Amino acid sequence: MKTKHEQIIEFIDSLPVGEKLSVRLIAKELQVSEGTAYRAIKESETIGLVSTIKRVGTIRIEPKAGETIENLTFEEIVKVIDGEVHGGEMGLKKTLTKFIIGAMTEEAMLRYITEESLMIIGNREEAQQLSIQNGAAVLITGGFKPSETVVDLANQKELPLISTSYDTFTVGTMINRAMTDQLIKKEILRVQNIFTPIEQTQFLSREDTVYSYRMMNQKSKHSRFPVVFSDNRLAGIVTAKDVVGKEDTAVIEKVMTKNPAYAKKHMSVASVAHTMIWDGLEVMPVVSDELTLVGIISRQDIMKAMQSVQKQPQSGDTISDQINQLITETDDNGYSFYVTPQTTDSMGTISFGVLSEVVTETIYNYLAKNKKKNLVVEQMNLHYFNMIQLGNELTIKPTVFDENRRSARLDVEIYSENCLAAKAIVVCQIIQKR
Numbered sequence: 001m002k003t004k005h006e007q008i009i010e011f012i013d014s015l016p017v018g019e020k021l022s023v024r025l026i027a028k029e030l031q032v033s034e035g036t037a038y039r040a041i042k043e044s045e046t047i048g049l050v051s052t053i054k055r056v057g058t059i060r061i062e063p064k065a066g067e068t069i070e071n072l073t074f075e076e077i078v079k080v081i082d083g084e085v086h087g088g089e090m091g092l093k094k095t096l097t098k099f100i101i102g103a104m105t106e107e108a109m110l111r112y113i114t115e116e117s118l119m120i121i122g123n124r125e126e127a128q129q130l131s132i133q134n135g136a137a138v139l140i141t142g143g144f145k146p147s148e149t150v151v152d153l154a155n156q157k158e159l160p161l162i163s164t165s166y167d168t169f170t171v172g173t174m175i176n177r178a179m180t181d182q183l184i185k186k187e188i189l190r191v192q193n194i195f196t197p198i199e200q201t202q203f204l205s206r207e208d209t210v211y212s213y214r215m216m217n218q219k220s221k222h223s224r225f226p227v228v229f230s231d232n233r234l235a236g237i238v239t240a241k242d243v244v245g246k247e248d249t250a251v252i253e254k255v256m257t258k259n260p261a262y263a264k265k266h267m268s269v270a271s272v273a274h275t276m277i278w279d280g281l282e283v284m285p286v287v288s289d290e291l292t293l294v295g296i297i298s299r300q301d302i303m304k305a306m307q308s309v310q311k312q313p314q315s316g317d318t319i320s321d322q323i324n325q326l327i328t329e330t331d332d333n334g335y336s337f338y339v340t341p342q343t344t345d346s347m348g349t350i351s352f353g354v355l356s357e358v359v360t361e362t363i364y365n366y367l368a369k370n371k372k373k374n375l376v377v378e379q380m381n382l383h384y385f386n387m388i389q390l391g392n393e394l395t396i397k398p399t400v401f402d403e404n405r406r407s408a409r410l411d412v413e414i415y416s417e418n419c420l421a422a423k424a425i426v427v428c429q430i431i432q433k434r
Contacts, residue, residue, distance in 0.1 A: 210251075
């Protein structure tokens, strides 16, 4: 049976876009307490069902589309290629698993056609029909239009029939890029993937006492707890250091740390890890845009997530991945990098951004040998001495000159044609498990 909270959110979701609502209205309509109605409205605001506008009130809004495409659908492909849908609209929400270029005979095509695939083909009606009959959607390139027979078949099979003015090569490139981008986005860990939700979170209110903190601390794995106002907005954070020497009857509001660092669900885990390392935090509160507490994220959460990512094969290559593939280890504990055309600027010299990334990836490789894979580059000072040209082979020599439990400083020398071409001083923050 659904809880009252879930029933209220369902009711709000059923309201038409633009409809005004209030705590009192919801409480009266669904016969619940105003406190329950208030919490459900705040949750609806967090997930994007409603918005509160000054002098207007709370209104039902159209949910925002997520930035990350969790599944690349045929509908998304239509947007990517600026296509026109002629039939099979009922199948636009289906997920695309692969695409095939139909530059072959109909008989040879059969071995490549699978369900949820997309056949890219020109003005070949028999091949179009064959693809749809065997479960593949069809994309017609070159600006050609399908016949009524093919349209009827697409509608019958509920498989999208799309056309575009682009040529086959261009379309294939665009779809391949969209699929790669989707894979990369899915690999980027965000706070929303690993944080502990509020239902499983321990927190205090401003009116609680130090005694409440001490009782909570005995049963918890960490010693930092968020402090909230009566409406669940973040007021501060209280730690063991804050309550040292304080009486049990002291009010939390008097001892807590105000304006604490916090995370939001859309933030990347890497950026949050950076803040936690720099400030030495074991726990950070996670809040909504209105600073309502929605959960916490801990250092243990981040460590587990990073270890999981390292075990997974990379599906979509980023620029960093491509640069890393060009870096090789040499016999003298150094690294080499060959300057290719893709890594140069319009003058034929290596671009500053690429050289910075080469230094960063080299440091990751170098420190990984010491089993310190969980790190973040905090600062880099990079200086050129000589021009680095297309076709040069670089020798990169990193050296650690200062290291402690939380950070490492490295001196990185970059040689080109046996001359010192650049030098960098890099500061890294090392993520240690507590």
